[in-house]
Amino acid sequence: MGMLEAILLTIATAATPLLIAAMGELVVERSGVLNLGVEGMMVMGAVTAFAVAFTSGSPWLGLIAAVVVGALFSLLFGFLTLTLVTNQVATGLALTLLGLGLSGMIGEGFVGLPGVKMTPIYIPVLSELPLVGRLIFGQDPIFYISLLLVVAVSWFLFRTRAGLTLRSVGDNHNSAHALGIHVIAIRYAAVMFGGACAGLAGAYLSLVYVPQWVEGMTAGRGWIALALVVFASWRPLRVVAGAYLFGAVTIGQLHAQALGFGIPSQLLSSLPYLATILVLVLISRNRRLTMVNTPASLGRPFVPDR
């Protein structure tokens, strides 16, 4: 395996959890709900995946459990913000804090145990291709799920009637309600989808990235995913670009350090953030288009008047 190929593989690993979590949050925000609890849902997914995979010996069971737990955990947020109409920002933050604490408690007995790694799928012959073989045809299953997710979300949001309905709810919930669309039900579904994606992203961390459980192992990746959605102005393909750019610069700066270029490491460490923000702001610089893409009802509570 050549060095370039190894670097590309590492970049894909770094980008995948961000991409999955951001894809989920994108759907949530397109429905007009701002869930700041991504980090909490993600870390719950990570601990669940690890615990289930470790106990059962099957990473697939762990993955499924993480998705289910992520969705159920987000249901708590949904109930509070959609049914009880609490403040979305505060509730989302609370969800993150709760997730971090609760996962620590659940995972206490799993600290210091090596986990079960999800084995990559090798497609014969094709995975032997130089440079792109392993990258495209020899990855772990969650990587492929992440790509499917991008296609599915793009298609759903912009090519289906249901997607149009979801976007209309996010743009103007009063009009949508007046048209007879069940705003709250759609938002519940979107929030749970976001939770499931965050759970899957967490599972990626504890099953593929580093098969172990340590408290707080998401280390802020949920927040990066949240930022990606906003800076990508709620467009799925831009989220892909952002996630991979972030991954590429993160890995690139580590290599630059190992090569000893003599650039201050503090600057290099901040580079992924700077580069990603800069690029996404540049591609989203068309103000009118950005306005069109921004869910106008984002974060605003909805109380049906009758």
Next chain:
Amino acid sequence: MKRIILALAASAAILLPGAASAQDKTKACWVYVGPIGDYGYSYQHHQGLLAVQKEFGDKVETSYLENVPEGADAERAIERLARSGCDIIFATSFGFMDATNAVAGRFPDIKFEHATGFKRDHPNVATYNSKFHEGRYVQGVIAGKLSKAGVAGYIASFPIPEVVMGINSFMLGAQSVNPDFKVKVVWANTWFDAAKEADAAKALIDQGVDIITQHTDSTGPMQVASERGIKAFGQATDMIQFGPQTQLTSIVDDWAPYYIERVKAVIDGTWQQQDVWGGMKEGHVVMAPYTNMPDDVKALAEETAAKIKSGEFNPFTGPIKKQDGSEWLKDGEVAEDGVLLGLNFYVAGVDDQLPQ
């Protein structure tokens, strides 16, 4: 959850003055920079807390705050513990230095102990540290013997004296058996991010190092080294489960003897300000079993560790040149503790530019 309970306890203590002082139990408290479940640095401090609890049983009450960020939040966290009736507070990370001293000034009756720092602004502040670099020298010797490429990868956290000292000590150990040895340093700029540390390990391995050592706290690099089939050193705790065929040894931080001694001093009323820097000799730094290496390398490692432990040998003994080639220590000269604790330059041979 624990934080919420602590916060409630703290507010109860404020509402009921005298409630805390009415008890005759001694209360010992800890502040950790990471989660107790990090299986590294904070985990080891917490093992010290558990040892104190076990040693004194009913006579001592313990309490702790985990995941306390270095910076403005630290002062609030330490003050909260001070108000909750702690008699002695251990602040266990370098970045808590100013916060610890600030709170100590406001609570002269409480004893404060700050790990790895050097400021003792008030008579009720003591500092303590361990000579982890002694262990790193032994690791260097092992790496110098085993590495076929002659290059080790070093995953570092932040450019503070403690970490720079470790890199230098590792380098000196390696050079003592292989004068041409090289070290590639990658700064992760975090103490604890398993995934990022794993990325750093992958980058180093892709660039040809065949031994990894780390001064960050997670088991991520050990797992990567294990997957890629190279060797690695553990950090802070024995990480052998994460690399049964990979770990060579690990520097284990054993804080328990120190914590027991200091809490006992508070109980007996004999606590005094001090600055302790214990190493292998005092039992603060312990090497995990030497594994996955030939017998002659193991024997050399044991011999080196024994010499350091007996005080016969100090890793920072001249002649040592600085990275730029100028002389630092003359033949036979030993570095003073004060210089080491403020160390901000590399020794010759380190393949990195120190971030300032």
